[in-house]
Amino acid sequence: MQRGQGDTLAAHTFHRQMMVVAFFSLLFVIDAVCSERICSYQDVVNHLNLTKNKELYTMTRPVKDYRQTTSVFLEVLLSGILEVVEKEQTLISSVWTAMRWHNDYISWDQNQFCGIDNVSLPTDTLWKPDLIIEEIKDVDKSIPTRYLTVNDKGDVELQNNWILISTCKMHIYRFPFDTQRCNLSFQSFIYSVKEIQLEPIDNSSEATVWSNKMMHLQNEWIFLNMTVTKYNGIEGQDVIIYTITMERRAILYVVNFLLPILFFLFLDLASFLISDNGGEKLSFKVTVLLAVTVLQLLLNEILPASSNRIPLIASFCIGIFGLMLLSLLETIFVMRLIEKDHVSQSDEADEDRCLSQDCGLKQAKVNFCNAHRGESASELLHVTKQGNSSKQIEESHTFETLLDELKEINKTLTLMHNSGKEEKCYRWTRLAKRVDRVFFILYVTLIGLFLSLLCSKWNIS
Secondary structure (H helix, E strand, O other): OHHHHHHHHHHHHHHHHHHHHHHHHHHHHHHHHHHOOOOOHHHHHHHHOOOOOHHHHHOOOOOOOOOOOEEEEEEEEEEEEEEEEOOOOEEEEEEEEEEEEEOOOOOOOHHHHOOOOEEEEEHHHOOOOOEEEOOEEEEOOOOOOOEEEEEOOOEEEEEEEEEEEEEOOOOOOOOOOOEEEEEEEEEEOOOOOOOEEEEEOOOHHHHHHHHHHHOOEOOOEEEEEEEEEEEEOOOOOEEEEEEEEEEEOOHHHHHHHHHHHHHHHHHHHHHHHOOOOOOHHHHHHHHHHHHHHHHHHHHHHHOOOOOOOOOHHHHHHHHHHHHHHHHHHHHHHHHHHHHHHHHHHHHHHHHHHHHHHHHHHHHHHHHHHHHHHHHHHHHHHHHOOOOOHHHHHHHHHHHHHHHHHHHHHHHHHHHHHHHHHHHHHOHHHHHHHHHHHHHHHHHHHHHHHHHHHHHHHHOOO
């Protein structure tokens, strides 16, 4: 009997072991069947009823309690500085943006869908924050992203690459050695801070580092940093401002604009070596002055007209133009002084010519009279040839001595008159040379002071 009980107990134990083996075998089969199950994104979409109840996800803010605030996390990175138009005060930039928010109506168990934890959907399928950029003027032919990403927790992410044309207040006082700061202000158009709360994902240092890594084009600018600030706007809306700081590459403007004007100034200085007697010096200075005027017209096409302060480069051009104009006026004055000498010399030559003609007539008359007197004297001598001959000889010696003295006096007076005439003729020329010499020294001094002052304001060592 005991042996029968032992057989029964062994049979029960074997039966239990078989039950356990069958159970584990069944679990293995079920797991194998589940692992072979094929899942698709459409299964998730059908589970969420996105195709049928689309209004639930697009019409209103995706919260189950209207008093709940939707937090929108914003990330903005600068990927390129395409162009800065100073005349229109606009910035054309390439910007990458990412927005993340939570949708209370979307969630699923990824274990039921073969581990699918995110789905890409068309952007018009779900509600999106109505964020705008205050400074925006236009979106230059950039195609917005047509898909967004949703994960199994209900978090939605939308990324975009934009070519933005935005306004930027230009401070061009130190142009072309200037640094510009342009803002991109993001805020909701209709939702208040009680409905949408904006939060930046990156701080200023992180935004600067990531922007430098993504930067692919800067043109004539050097990107310095990007600062991120948040404040509450006037209309009760959160505003996040991304300030882009960039520095201009000035070498192009130095080579193509500043140096040519300095070269023209040096040419004007070299024109002092040209003689003032001809008109070549005056025509040369006028030509150089016209060349500077052309460069000023080119500058006017670059700088905006709405600047509150006169740019230093405009002061540079006006100062150089004024100095060269002063040099031109000095040349005209000097040439006028020299011309006065030439006029006086021509007038005196005319007077001398007239005097010589008058003297010739008078001399002819005197010779004619002397001839008649000689004839009458010969007649008298013939009549009185018996007179006192010794007395006549003494008188003739006296007349000859007196004539020699008169000739010496005439020669001395002629020399004095000619020397005085020469001094009088070249008086204005000597004055012109003194004026030219003094003005050159003053001109070089003014140029040095003017350029030193501008360099100090431009902070150029």
